[in-house]
Amino acid sequence: MKKILSLMLIALVATTFIFASGNKEESNDNKVTTINVATWDLSANPSVIDTVKAFNEQNPDIHVEIIDIASSDYTQKLSIMLNGGSDLDTFFVKDADTTKSLYDKGQIEVLNSYIEKDNFDLKEYNGLTKNFTFDNGNIAGLPARADWYVMYYNKGIFDKAGMDYPSNDWTWSDFEKMAKQLTSGSGPDKTYGALLHTWQAMVINWGVQDGKHTIMDSDYSFIKPYYEMALRMQNVDKSIMDYGTLKTGGIHYSSPFLTGKIGMLPMGTWFMTTLLDKVKTGESSVDWAVATLPHAENVPQGYTVGAATPLCINKASSKKDAAWRFVKFVTGSEGSQIYASVGAIPGRNNDSTLDLICDIEGMPETLKPALETTNISFDRPGVDKVAEINRMMGEVHSLIMLGESSIDDGIAEMELRNKEILQK
Numbered sequence: 001m002k003k004i005l006s007l008m009l010i011a012l013v014a015t016t017f018i019f020a021s022g023n024k025e026e027s028n029d030n031k032v033t034t035i036n037v038a039t040w041d042l043s044a045n046p047s048v049i050d051t052v053k054a055f056n057e058q059n060p061d062i063h064v065e066i067i068d069i070a071s072s073d074y075t076q077k078l079s080i081m082l083n084g085g086s087d088l089d090t091f092f093v094k095d096a097d098t099t100k101s102l103y104d105k106g107q108i109e110v111l112n113s114y115i116e117k118d119n120f121d122l123k124e125y126n127g128l129t130k131n132f133t134f135d136n137g138n139i140a141g142l143p144a145r146a147d148w149y150v151m152y153y154n155k156g157i158f159d160k161a162g163m164d165y166p167s168n169d170w171t172w173s174d175f176e177k178m179a180k181q182l183t184s185g186s187g188p189d190k191t192y193g194a195l196l197h198t199w200q201a202m203v204i205n206w207g208v209q210d211g212k213h214t215i216m217d218s219d220y221s222f223i224k225p226y227y228e229m230a231l232r233m234q235n236v237d238k239s240i241m242d243y244g245t246l247k248t249g250g251i252h253y254s255s256p257f258l259t260g261k262i263g264m265l266p267m268g269t270w271f272m273t274t275l276l277d278k279v280k281t282g283e284s285s286v287d288w289a290v291a292t293l294p295h296a297e298n299v300p301q302g303y304t305v306g307a308a309t310p311l312c313i314n315k316a317s318s319k320k321d322a323a324w325r326f327v328k329f330v331t332g333s334e335g336s337q338i339y340a341s342v343g344a345i346p347g348r349n350n351d352s353t354l355d356l357i358c359d360i361e362g363m364p365e366t367l368k369p370a371l372e373t374t375n376i377s378f379d380r381p382g383v384d385k386v387a388e389i390n391r392m393m394g395e396v397h398s399l400i401m402l403g404e405s406s407i408d409d410g411i412a413e414m415e416l417r418n419k420e421i422l423q424k
Contacts, residue, residue: 035063040070054338090311091312097386106315108312111327125142132308140310141310150290151264157262171295179233179263193263195264203226210222227411293305337352342360385422
């Protein structure tokens with residue numbers, strides 16, 4: 001009965017099984033170990049497809065099958081699978097702030113013994129593993145991919161306005177001024193200087209960019225200047241698209257940029273591969289480039305905000321050794337090269353992987369200096385109750401941007417609810 005329920009659960013949550021190197025049957029003497037790996041939106045992630053294919057080819061005694069789940073359903077369905085005892089061996093964590101809660105539930109295998117046994121070097125992760133290290137040193141996952149915020153811009157809109165492109169050392173004040181200057185037209189023909197997507201990260205992240213604050217702080221006064229900027233741009237300069245319009249229309253950030261409606265877009269490095277694909281297939285003709293993220297006057301150039309995608313092992317897996325070999329491959333040097341070759345920034349990132357990314361046909365010529373960072377602050381640190389805090393801030397963020405709450409009242413509400421959550 002338990003086996004039947006497990007199979008039914010996998011059928012319920014897995015939208016597609018992908019056999020990365022063709023169908024491969026287990027040999028009669030059971031020398032081939034099949035492991036199941038959960039991920040999301042596989043067709044949009046060639047980095048995962050290619051690493052699994054390479055792993056299967058190089059490890060004939062292990063066969064990886066991918067459970068592909070829709071992005072919007074992934075976190076919930078992953079939880080269902082782990083709670084239900086399904087035959088899942090390894091999994092990518094989409095929302096990194098949920099890693100701690102999965103660890104606390106005893107659903108993630110601690111990797112320390114595997115790392116020590118294989119003398120696996122963690123230094124090349126550039127400190128990213130600290131967000132998945134709990135209880136004084138227990139490593140719950142290794143970063144397969146890293147992403148951080150940069151500024152995308154439409155060169156054609158800058159050229160039309162006769163303006164210089166953004167530099168790699170500029171401030172949020174510069175960004176606000178440029179957005180106002182780039183804005184032109186009206187109605188359906190209007191060109192906006194910029195777009196701030198509906199996520200609270202599009203305001204709050206600029207406050208944690210300094211590396212001193214996090215969303216877990218009890219005093220949120222540090223985000224006030226960025227809400228003031230966002231509301232000036234929305235309500236006074238009208239240089240960004242209205243939050244209410246974006247929200248009610250369900251407008252994805254990619255659409256206005258790909259159709260040439262906005263001059264600048266702060267967004268994660270993951271958007272590069274989308275731009276490459278859309279331009280390559282002729283779905284967009286945008287002439288795009290990238291600059292480093294603007295910074296506050298008192299924040300050094302090269303500081304940005306980001307996150308990493310960990311690959312974890314299910315504590316309930318009966319094939320942990322095989323699962324570890326897969327984790328080690330994907331997050332190791334070879335997997336990193338494969339990720340970079342398709343434009344994804346691997347967790348194990350260095351000059352070599354950056355060069356691979358920048359050499360891809362269609363990437364802007366000036367990309368590498370725009371990707372060079374001196375500090376990446378985590379948008380959601382790996383601590384207790386961070387997911388609850390993040391959800392709470394998102395709720396209040398909507399009220400502020402819709403004008404249903406003043407900035408001061410909204411920040412006071414965040415601080416009050418922060419204390420209530422942390423005191424539970």
